[in-house]
Amino acid sequence: MESYRTLLVDAFTTEPLAGNAAGVVPDASGLSDEQMQAIARELSVSETAFLLPSTEADRKVRYFTPTQEVDLCGHATIAAHGALFDDGVIDAGSYTLETEVGVLEIQVTETGAVWMTQNAPQIFEVDLDYGAAADALGIDEAAFKDVGADLPPAYASTGLPFLILPVNFLEHLSAMEPDYDAVEALAAKHDTEGIYTFTFDAIGRSQDSTLHGRAFVPGLGVDEDPVTGTASGACGAYLDHFAAFDDEFPERMTFEQGHFLDRPGYVGVRVDGRTVQVGGDAVVSLDGSLTVPEYDEDEIIEA
Structure with a gap:
């Protein structure tokens, strides 16, 4: 040995x-x-x-x-x-x-x-069954629909595909109680590896956090991932694709994640056209x- x-x-x-x-x-x-x-x-x-x-x-x-x-x-x-x-x-x-x-x-x-350049993004809107998504994640479907008109549910990948689902408020994101079998089935239905949910109602928004995210990837043996670089890159490209910001797109964003698992972390995200980078310590x-x-x-x- x-x-x-x-x-x-x-x-x-x-x-x-x-x-x-x-x-x-x-x-x-x-x-x-x-x-x-x-x-x-x-x-x-x-x-x-x-x-x-x-x-x-x-x-x-x-x-x-x-x-x-x-x-x-x-x-x-x-x-x-x-x-x-x-x-x-x-x-x-x-x-x-x-x-x-x-x-x-x-x-x-x-x-x-360390900063890694991910693959060129692939993004397209999906026809989401909001009721099924709400049941899978243990959340009222209104939390999705409140933001769905401006930021729709979508498939997004910069190397690993995720179903991106924006949520209106942090209190709803934090209260999620996922049914992991249903999460796995919903992700598979949309040909993704997992689900990344986020809200702009971030814990550290006064300290320049752009959003707060949670990533669920039970199909790969990870029920909830504390801080996810691949999903952060995909979400950054998603925000660019759907013109999420009224003003000029930020040169750098900070995505916070992991706080509800007592593993807080911060992902730097940069998007310049087809170039997506994520980085951190x-x-x-x-x-x-x-x-x-x-x-x-x-x-x-x-x-």
């Missing part, structure tokens, strides 16, 4: 045990798919990033939830590069990252904040090693 250095890194925060925790394996060379999945299951955070050599970019990453591999994860990308910066492996500058959705550009600032909260057994395929029982 071999041991691999394994980190827990909190993304979109400067404080340990806040934001969104990601597992990071800085050198995953030699790990099989089964071993990566076992590590992600053992760490039991929403996603774990496994860094590998690449012939197409500076490095390659694979992302696993506790139950399956996923194509892209924003907070684990921020966490991984924040950890590399903390280790002195990378300096401030620009890097490339090979993912299952293509090669992405990464920028690291002098302070160690990251802090290592746990640094250790994990001993990983070999897996014999004959011993693996399919569910």
Whole structure:
């Protein structure tokens, strides 16, 4: 059995045990798919990033939830590069990252904040059954309809597709009691991986928070994600697409999330035409090693 250095890194925060925790394996060379999945299951955070050599970019990453591999994860990308910066492996500058959705550009600032450029957005309005959405999320459908005339429900993706649902007030967003089976079914009906709900009635609106969001992704094994980079990028592109601001579109937005899970975090979002970037800080909260057994395929029982 071999041991691999394994980190827990909190993304979109400067404080340990806040934001969104990601597992990071800085050198995953030699790990099989089964071993990566076992590590992600053992760490039991929403996603774990496994860094590998690449012939197409500076490095390659694979992302696993506790139950399956996923194509892209924003907070684990921020966490991984924040950890590399903390280790002195990378300096401030620009890097490339090979993912299952293509090669992405990464920028690291002098302070160690990390920005990732996501894929060009795909956005279109959807015909939503408001009653079904209200039942799935445990909320009065009027909370959706109050803002639906100006900001409609929509499919939005910058690498991972989400159903974007604006809500009128924070009190309604905070009171949601989702039926996760129904949430998964509603997301699947609209060919998305999860649902991102938000309100401009943010907790920190006096401190420049643009909105407060919540992300539900039970189909990927994550009932509620504390702070979600992929959904934030998709929502930023959505706001641009539907001209959400009366004045000039903000050069930078701040999306707050995770407060109702006691994991507050803040995602920086920049949208310039077809270019969408999300960014934030990251802090290592746990640094250790994990001993990983070999897996014999004959011993693996399919569910």
